Amino acid sequence: MSKRRRIDENEEDGIVSQQKPEDLDQNLPVKVSLPQSLLRKKIETPQAPSVADNNGVLTGISxxxxxxxxxxIIQLHKNTQNALKKMRIQYMTHIQQQTIPSLLAGRDVIGTAKTGSGKTLAFLIPCIELMAQTNWRRINGTACVIISPTRELALQTYSTARELMTEHATLTHGIIMGGAKRDKEADALQRGVGLLVATPGRLLDHLNSTKGFTVKYMKILVIDEADRILQLGFEKELRAIINILPKQRQTMLFSATNISIQSNTKDLARIAIQGKPLEINASELEQKKLQSSSSMQVQEMNSTHSSSSSSSSSSSSSSEATVVGVHQGFIVCPAQMRFVMLFTFLSTMSNIGADKQKKDGKKGKKILVFFSTCASVExxxxxxxLVDIPCTALHGKMKQQKRTTTFFDFCHATSGIMLCTDVAARGLDIPEVDWIVQYDPPDDPKEYIHRVGRTARGVSGIRGRALLFVLPEEMQFLQFLRKANVPIEEFTVKKEKIVDVQKQYESLVAANFYLGRxxxxxFRAYLQAYSAHAMKTIFDVYHLDIAAVARAFGFDQPPKCDLEAEQYDAKNIDINEDDSGDEMDQDKHSIDQKQKSKVRKKKQSQMNNNNNNNEQQQQSESESDNIIDGQRGHQRPNNWMRKKEIQQRKRQGKFGDSHSFSADNPYGRRSSDDKRQFK
Incomplete structure (x- = not known):
């Protein structure tokens, strides 16, 4: 039986905090040989100091x-150490401890770790160390290329790299991405950029068309969120980029989900990495450490009941796919009550935040709400x-300047609500997010994990909460989440707490023309995205109550909607395209292959039927012509009949989309039998 809790402002937003595993042992370092230039004399490994790490991310090793x-001991460059001190970063996380020594030794690495565990520093520090140790100059061109799936993630990675390189005065860095001015990017690349952060579409464009962009001496290629890049349809671009870049290089692949078990990412790793890569899963190694340490504690405590229960709770918490500091729940909500529940939740949380700010001077609530389409966000x-709940929007069809401004404004804000698509689901480090609300369900459990990873990030110990809206017919999706080691329980809301604004909502949509449009x-984008869902056995659009879904969008009667897969509108797929090879960098819903084949076969059969009908019609016309012209003993061709018909229509003034002009009709007046409204 699933646990039930009530969301109430008197109970710290209705969520009870989870217990966190304590005293995490450090993971064993990877067996690689490091160059002597990076080593100091051999000494005993110092005792790890006790570190207050509320989310279980830090190792306690500086x-x-x-x-x-x-x-x-591996000695980093003095400038890198100074930059880390300025950033107030002292201790390593598990993924950093396990990957940085191997990367500094020149190994190819496939790294997997939970969201918010410090993967960005894990690949940035080796890149900067390589450039610093080799004294890289502009004339050498680009040394390191970092590929990110989205513009926001590229901006965030570049911001971190710029902070790390503040003390390295001679090293250069830059960013290229869709939506930015291509000419300025080309000028910077021609002058020389040592560390380059890029999105795949714009990078391929510059590689093909920008003269003076030097990559023949490149040393490191980093592909961040590799599975997401492939999911967005960039496999061809990535293959082309890999073929252009030098073969003798170091390659790093990082993601929050296991890359090695996915077939498409396996193929990418096989193409991108020449030798056998070192696969590091920080979550699995951490789990093994905790299980071994907990078994030792059980033996020392003589297998008492209290110790066994504590060890089992710690081991189970470490095996979770999400970070420890996130308390996750779901609400079973009928389709017609979806907006009412969302309005109740957001208004309650914004009021709680405002009251706390007034009384205690504490910050308000910071909430991310995920939708499946750009049109729903808008x-x-x-x-x-319009109903006095201030919020901002972020999706892939916004202009780049607006997207960048919105993203950084929300990052620097202490409270607020941001509605977004999956453009904000991967890798973005938004500080101090209190709630992750998934109003529309994700495409699979992997996307759920990435969405939830926007809260309880890093080592600050801030607790996060996640809420998933589920229709009664979607309950089977929870089984897939639990199979993916996602701890989720059911939340309930008291009926007296629900603010029933459905009538006012419908009247507002009916009265406002632009809001109704x-x-x-x-509504159409939601249904089309639902019909394109990857898990069609659960999310079946033909099992939805369309009238109830329409009420969630403010309609008493559902508007007309075509659910054919090939007739997708741009509003329901979050992509970005421009003439400069921009990237489709957001939540593009992949249509199921079976659905594609069905649509293709149906279309082909219709075309075959039309062709058969046309052939029969032409055959009957030719037979009639033979009968008419049988006395002459030859068959009239079809094009001859067509020419004759055209000449006759010209004489009658009926041919063409405009008035016909002739000697008999010099002013182009329409004929008396022409009843068309427009000419």
């Missing part, structure tokens, strides 16, 4: 104590702002 498997953003676009 960067100054980083060592290889033989106990040799509609709900306009609607909520946006509601229609959002």
């Amino acid at each position: 960067f100054e104590q980083m060592c290889d498997d033989e106990g040799n 509609f709900h953003n306009a609607l909520l702002n 946006m509601a229609k676009d959002a």
Whole structure:
């Protein structure tokens, strides 16, 4: 039986905090040989200090104590150490401790770790160390290329790299991405950029067409969120990029989900990495450490009941796919009550935040709400702002300047609500997010994990909460989440707490023309995205109550909607395309292959039927011509009949989309039998 809890402002937003595993042992370092230039004399490994790490991310080992498997201390460049101190980063996370020594030794690495565990620093530090140790100059061109799936993630990675390189005065860095001015990017690349952060579409464009962009001396290729890049349809671009770049290089693949078990990412790793890569899964190694340490504690405590229960809870918490500091729940909500529940939740949380700010001076609530389509984000953003719930929007069809401004404004804000698509689901480090609300379900459990990973990030110990809206017919999706080691329980809301605004909502949509048009676009986009869902056995659009779904968008009667897979509108697929090889960098819904084949076969059969009908009609016409012209003993061709018909229509003034001009009709007056409204 699933646990039930009530969401109430008197109970710290209705969520009870989870217990966190404590005293995590450090993971064993990877067995690789490091160059002697990076090693100091062999000393005993110092005792790890006690660190207050509320989310179980830190190892308690500082960067100054980083060592290889033989106990040799690895000495980072002095400028890199100074930059880390300025950033107030002292201790390594598990993924950093396990990957940085191997990367500094020149190994190819496939790294997997939970969201918010410090993967960005894990590949940035080796890149900067390589450039610093080799004294890289502009004339050498580009040394490191980092490929990110989205513009926002590219901006965030570049911001972190710029902070790390503040002390390295001679090293250069840059970013290229869709939506930015291509000429300025080309000028910078021609001058020389040592560390380059890029999105795949724009990178391939510059590689093919920008003269003076030097990559023949490149040393490191980093593909961040590799599975997401492939999911967005960039496999061809990535293959082309890999073929252009030098073969003799170091390659790193990082993601929050296991890359090695996915077939498409396996193929990418096989193409991108020449030799056998070192696969590191920080979550699995951490789990093994915790299980071994907990078994030792059980033996020391003589297998008492209290110790066994504590060890089992710690081991189970470490095996979770999400970070420890996230308390996750779901609400079973009928389709017609979806907006009412969302309005109740957001208004309650915004009021709680405002009251706390007034009384205690504490910050308000910071909430991320995920939708499946751009049109839904636009509609709900306009609607909520109209009913005095301030919020912002972020999706892939916004202009780049607006996207960048919105993203950084929300990052720097202490409270607020941002409605977004999956453009914000991967890799973005938004500080101090209190709630992750998934109004529309994700495409699979992997996307759920990435969405939830936007809260309880890093080592600050801030607790996060996640809420998933589920229809009664979608309950089977929870089984897939639990199979993916996602701890989720059911939340309930008291009936007296629900703010029933359905009638006012429907009247508002009916009275406002522009809001009604946006509601229609959002409704159609929602149904089309639902019909394109990857898990069709659960999310079946033909099992939905369309009238109830329409009420969630403010309609008493559902508007007309075509659910054919090939007739997708741009509003329901979050992509970005421009003439400069821009990238489809967001939540593009992949249509199921079976659905594609069915549509293709149906279309082909229709075309075959039309061709058969045309052939029969032409055959009957030719037979009639033979009968008419039988006395002459020859058959008239079809094109001859067509020419004759055209000449006759010209004489009658009926030919063409405009009036016909002739000697008999010099002014182009229409004929008396022409009843068309427009000419």
